[in-house]
Amino acid sequence: MRDRTLLRVEALELHYQTRRGAVHAVDGVSFDLCQGEALVVLGESGCGKSSLAKALMRLLPRNVHHTAGRVTLDGVDVTALPDERFRREVRWSRMALVMQASMNALNPVVRVGEQVAEPLRVLRGWPRRKALARAAEVFELVGVSTDFLARYPFELSGGMRQRAVLAMALVAEPALVILDEPTSALDVLTQASIMNALKRVKRELGTSFILITHDVATSSELGDRVALMYAGQFVEVADAARFFTAPAHPYSQMLMASVPRLHQRARPVAIPGEPPSLADPPGGCRYAERCPYRFARCAQDPPSFSLGERHRARCWLHADDNPSGGGA
Amino acid sequence: MTSSPGHQADDDQAPLIAARDLHTWFELRQWGFRRVGAVRAVDGVDFALARGEAVAFVGESGCGKSSLARTLLGLHRPTRGEVRFAGRSLGDLEGRALKAYRAEVGYVQQDPYGALPPFLDVRRILAEPLIVHGVRDRAERERRIRAALEEVRLSPAEAFLGQFPHMLSGGQQQRVVIARALILAPRLLIADEPVSMLDASVRVEILELLRRIQRGRGLTLAFITHDLSTVRHYAERIFVMYAGRVVESAPVDDLLDHPQHPYTQALLAAIADPDAANATRLREVPAGEPPSLLHPPAACRFHPRCPHFMAGLCDVEDPPDFDPRRDHRSACWLHR
Ligand SMILES: Nc1ncnc2c1ncn2[C@@H]1O[C@H](COP(=O)(O)OP(=O)(O)O)[C@@H](O)[C@H]1O
Ligand SMILES: Nc1ncnc2c1ncn2[C@@H]1O[C@H](COP(=O)(O)OP(=O)(O)O)[C@@H](O)[C@H]1O
Ligand code: SF4
Ligand code: SF4
Ligand SMILES: [Mg+2]
Ligand SMILES: [Mg+2]
Numbered sequence: 001m002r003d004r005t006l007l008r009v010e011a012l013e014l015h016y017q018t019r020r021g022a023v024h025a026v027d028g029v030s031f032d033l034c035q036g037e038a039l040v041v042l043g044e045s046g047c048g049k050s051s052l053a054k055a056l057m058r059l060l061p062r063n064v065h066h067t068a069g070r071v072t073l074d075g076v077d078v079t080a081l082p083d084e085r086f087r088r089e090v091r092w093s094r095m096a097l098v099m100q101a102s103m104n105a106l107n108p109v110v111r112v113g114e115q116v117a118e119p120l121r122v123l124r125g126w127p128r129r130k131a132l133a134r135a136a137e138v139f140e141l142v143g144v145s146t147d148f149l150a151r152y153p154f155e156l157s158g159g160m161r162q163r164a165v166l167a168m169a170l171v172a173e174p175a176l177v178i179l180d181e182p183t184s185a186l187d188v189l190t191q192a193s194i195m196n197a198l199k200r201v202k203r204e205l206g207t208s209f210i211l212i213t214h215d216v217a218t219s220s221e222l223g224d225r226v227a228l229m230y231a232g233q234f235v236e237v238a239d240a241a242r243f244f245t246a247p248a249h250p251y252s253q254m255l256m257a258s259v260p261r262l263h264q265r266a267r268p269v270a271i272p273g274e275p276p277s278l279a280d281p282p283g284g285c286r287y288a289e290r291c292p293y294r295f296a297r298c299a300q301d302p303p304s305f306s307l308g309e310r311h312r313a314r315c316w317l318h319a320d321d322n323p324s325g326g327g328a
Numbered sequence: 329m330t331s332s333p334g335h336q337a338d339d340d341q342a343p344l345i346a347a348r349d350l351h352t353w354f355e356l357r358q359w360g361f362r363r364v365g366a367v368r369a370v371d372g373v374d375f376a377l378a379r380g381e382a383v384a385f386v387g388e389s390g391c392g393k394s395s396l397a398r399t400l401l402g403l404h405r406p407t408r409g410e411v412r413f414a415g416r417s418l419g420d421l422e423g424r425a426l427k428a429y430r431a432e433v434g435y436v437q438q439d440p441y442g443a444l445p446p447f448l449d450v451r452r453i454l455a456e457p458l459i460v461h462g463v464r465d466r467a468e469r470e471r472r473i474r475a476a477l478e479e480v481r482l483s484p485a486e487a488f489l490g491q492f493p494h495m496l497s498g499g500q501q502q503r504v505v506i507a508r509a510l511i512l513a514p515r516l517l518i519a520d521e522p523v524s525m526l527d528a529s530v531r532v533e534i535l536e537l538l539r540r541i542q543r544g545r546g547l548t549l550a551f552i553t554h555d556l557s558t559v560r561h562y563a564e565r566i567f568v569m570y571a572g573r574v575v576e577s578a579p580v581d582d583l584l585d586h587p588q589h590p591y592t593q594a595l596l597a598a599i600a601d602p603d604a605a606n607a608t609r610l611r612e613v614p615a616g617e618p619p620s621l622l623h624p625p626a627a628c629r630f631h632p633r634c635p636h637f638m639a640g641l642c643d644v645e646d647p648p649d650f651d652p653r654r655d656h657r658s659a660c661w662l663h664r
Contacts, residue, residue, distance in 0.1 A: 038607070044527040157617050187388040187554070192598035193613040200610075216528060217557065220602040240604035258532050261601045262557035262584065270533040274497050 006175055006208050007033040012069035014055040020279040022065045025051035027232035027281070029069075030304070035175070038202060038209040040223030040240070042216065044275060048232045049212045050100055053178050056210075057097045058086055074175065093123050096169035100180040103161035106153040113139075113149030116168045123172055138167040141204070142197045159190035163197065170201060178210045183218060195221040216259045220244055225310070228252050231275050231286040234304070236313045248313040251287045285315065293317055339415025343376035344548045345400060345516055349409035350374070352392075352399045356622060367621045369395035371572030372409075379515070382542050382549040384559040384580075387569030388618055393552045394438055396569075397520050400550070401435055402426060413516075431461050434509030436519040443505050444493040450477070450504055451489040457512055476507040480537060499530035503537070510541065517542065520552045535562045557599055560584060568592045571619050571629035578656035588658035591630045628660070636662055
């Protein structure tokens, strides 16, 4: 099951028009995702993670300056679909998004169960009773008591509301669910229990996930693979095991070293400097300003080099002709 | 000049700051008058912090950390119990003495973005506390402002003096907030979630900075956080809070390596260090959610969620502090 490619993203770009110039929020992102696989998109805030999610779902704000690239879902080029068909056939039914902070976006005056059942009624035309019965099943799957179906959002805790929006994304059984910072606003124990629910869903339904997070610890809770995003680009994509033990890109290495660990005594080492502005970003490698390995070549934009099966890094140290070969 | 508060009455042997049986309850009223009850934000807290000691208060949001901080600052009057600073009760301080006390305690409040007034530049933001505390000499103020900026590594200071908050990155803003908290040379610094709004790569720098300043100046530091994974290198002792109370306290390594209280154990089990194996591992999480502080559970606040709950005891009688290990306190009947 793992081997079938579900999603292929090629050279995706999303730039916004702003007074400061064009903001290159997503700037040439490529990756693919197999059926049943979870890809974590990890990156510091402002690096373009939510923009990537919106570009994939074609939920674009008005001030878009430019978009490019191709998204293929199950062999169908969905970038080529007209809006109406995308809305009817892809969004939510094949590919759902749990937006950042969406647990606060539930309609306050509609019972939670009705809201979770709504995609089935709208997209599939299911009768209310049948849709509610299905909503109840999904509630149980994500760990919400079915008693809560008849409650209003304000009667639910933050954790329960987050599970409800998760249920809403899962109810139409999409092949792919994109989760944008699904647990960032929640407490440690609630986070852990929601991640448990996601692991169960992944195992039982075989759903594919793109989990977006700025938190390195959370990133290892679901990801089979990890994409590290920096200043609008994927700087490294690797299997989770590889990424967490022997990452290849200097930023990946430094980020891992900067994370305080609970159970280990190694002292974290800060990364000097800050990410560049995405408004007219600098040419060359975007990490160059903070990179201790920087050399002459880094003034040019590094392409994404292959380091083995499904492992890529966007860094000149890994150029095939680099003498230190596959470097760091 | 800033007069140190009650230096005349200062007891050098006493802990720098101590809380005894401290309670801060917020009256909750419906329609503004009918009393519905009290939110027991701080509900019986005892501790004593030595001079030059760095400690962390850790707990999930809503457990009362910020209320405790504000009570220590004298912003809330305790409902019961007292705070003593250098041997003197805060309750006895009034007027000038209270103002002087505020100069002794630096405060980095939660949420750095809301913390800096957008219409003031950095120079003015840092001048404000000096003016309020009577530093009239402009050259003296300028000297102290520059020194404070250098101390938080906003260097060279000239480059930052004329900047407004929105021109600074999140990490730089937080450095300004820290500089402001330190400019009156306090003996205690309370930092409430100083890095929770910041990105991973900036967090460690700020924590290192706080620790360096704390050590360099011999300050007492109370570092408040909801994130246990950030405390190991930045504090010497940890206090774990749950529902308005301190449930466990110990030196950092002992607490993280040998947690004694079932709540602390649950927290530690729920937090993962990055590891690919996490993706397939279900974590043990106690059922339920932190209780309402308006109607907290009787006796041990953790009893409805605790895997070791003993009926007839944990729900009937408050567990006192036990010492299951050397210098390690835990409020749980399991240690009796
Ligand atoms: N609608 C918009 N118009 C202009 N700039 C935007 C818009 N949305 C996001 N941005 C900018 O794009 C960059 C990436 O933002 P975002 O995708 O939200 O990042 P992340 O989710 O990683 O925090 C940021 O610099 C942000 O300020
Ligand atoms: N001024 C106040 N009036 C009423 N309730 C308050 C006030 N400040 C805090 N609370 C309540 O006290 C409890 C503890 O809050 P807080 O001290 O902010 O916790 P923490 O900082 O650990 O998140 C919460 O239930 C909060 O709503
Ligand atoms: S391309 Fe150069 S500057 Fe960029 S990460 Fe690699 S070595 Fe560093
Ligand atoms: S006192 Fe009882 S309920 Fe409370 S933590 Fe200990 S064992 Fe659990
Ligand atoms: Mg985002
Ligand atoms: Mg707080």
